[in-house]
Amino acid sequence: MEESIQLQVSGLKKKFGAETVLNGIDLDVHKGEVVVVLGPSGCGKSTLLRCMNGLEAPTEGIICLDGAAITSGGKNITKQRQKIGMVFQSYDLFPHKNILDNITLAPVKVQKRAKGEVEQQAEKLLKRVGLWEKRKAYPRELSGGQKQRVAIVRALCMNPEVMLFDEVTAALDPEMVREVLDVMLELAGQGMTMVIVTHEMQFARAIADRILFLDGGGIVEEAPPEQFFTNPKTQRAKDFLQTFTYEKRNKIPSEIESFERRN
Amino acid sequence: MRLRFDFWNQLNTEFMVKYLPWYVDAAKLTVAIAFWGILLALLVGVICSILRYYRVPVLHRIVAVYIELSRNTPLLVQLFFLYFGLPKLGIVLSAESCAIIGLTFLGGSYMAESIRSGLESIEKSQLESAASLGMGQLLMMKEVIFPQALAVSVPGVCANMIFLIKETSVVSGIALADLMYVTKDLIGLYYETDEALLMLVIAYLIILLPVSILASVLERRLRYAGFGN
């Protein structure tokens, strides 16, 4: 994998006022690699993703896509963003446009591609996620899981080189999580470069080539999924993983313990 | 005290028919002033709301001052200043121009506030998802922000239109022969008060009722067929 670094983060720091959210992140994402970012809430993982797409400007450090720096603001960023697809927790489809128009809007208006060609691609993608018959529906008529699959298709239709997923199943009812994750698994199988922030541990283990564990604004542990989940090296990672295992009776004491140890 | 229950029987219909053309002409003037005033107020409103929304340096502060000035003074006083005051600075405007400028000055701020509340109702996440698709500011405004903001703004904008049509009634203060002016004239000349007032009320109902009904239909349709998540 050494030959092709697609997304490179070096020395990334981000402060909101006095609060430091990211404190020096270095990360290389290779072509076709799936990196899953884990960590307790408030650890800065969403901010990392948002910096990668120029939605937040780094306080320090640099992020490069194919060797070119991503700078928030300016004309250049719209070019860069076309190569980076991003899917959000709250879907954020455009409520005033139907599903097909949601998908074709940016490829036609931003990338200036021919409408017929874009629609063909949209058809192929929508059929793949099983939503072609909903193409004339409006977002409000869809379930959360369906909306999220459309949001993924909308990003894919731009033919991005990298896909960023920011807790895309966090707002979904449990029975709808699967249908979204399946789409992502399929995508990973096709060799898409992906950076995923999630709380679904089983899913992370299945899809990741590499796990990145963030806590307190820094990378605490970086490991292949099997190693991370079975044999984490750091205490903080162990504590974090323990919050997801439930044992009868002593669930609460163990949580308090880990909380105390972390502080 | 002489109570009159025979209001309708005592109406001088001959008089009403005779002076109907006066009212038609006056109504035309009222509608024309309202039309241009509303159109320009919308234009000013759109520009001001965008300057405020994007917090364009310096300009958005000027707009804020304008909005406060316009919303905290009566139209009649604005008109007196335009019509009687400005000529002393060498700026002489016809009464019609003053009326339209005054209505625009007043309405612009009301429209700006209504439109801005629509613009600000769009959630930040919508803007971010548009940005993540590589959209620039202009495209985002045209395709994402504006169409959604419109649905939120329409009830306020419609209410402002009705408000502005009603406000045109004060242009008689600068001697424009609108509905109020004609009514006052007829009362002064012939003392046919009931007839003149009845025709005045009917004229305003004819102008305002359709607008008001249209506004509530539009509002209901937007509320029920809304495309909100």
Added chain:
Amino acid sequence: MPDSGINVLFLGKNFLRLLEGLWVTMRISLIAVILSIPLGILFGMFMTLKNPITRTLSRVYLEFIRIMPQLVLLFIAYFGVTRAFGWNLSAELSAVLVFTLWGTAEMGDLVRGALISIPKHQYDSAAALGMTKAQTFVFIIVPQTMRRLIPLTINLTTRMIKTTSLVVLIGITEVLKVGKQIIDANRFDYPTAALWVYGVIFALYFLACWPISSLAKKLEQRWR
């Protein structure tokens, strides 16, 4: 020479006269607002009654007052009512009458809006705690309604002040009329007086309304 006209304001008691003129309309608006608040509260509660007859009546009243320009209402009161009932209403009294009727309608609609904005579960949870209807109203509904209502009522006051400027058109001697008298009296000595006099009147209205509407905006933001 637009710079000499300003002196007309300091001539004799001219500025004081303007303030007195402004007070004439202010007094009308104050009386109308003070009368409108209790009447409007009653009218607003009246509008929330489920009875179809009271509902239609109040609706027609509200809509008629709303759709007519206030100047038309003033004309009806001043020119029409005088004849119809044989009353001899002074211009000032008819102005107070009209603005009270208008204020009551507007205030009533605000009260109605505030009352129906209280979600049903507030009534339900008060009932679940064993409160009587009266207790619910006094301890739960009124305090919540007040927060919404106070800024809107303050705003109604500025609307009232602005709207009462119309009374000059039924011949009441108020600030615009006084201004005109001053301009006419100094036509030859101060030809540019109109610019300054009307400019000052504009500023006076702004100074009267702006603090009040700013207060309303602040309260609205704080209590949201």
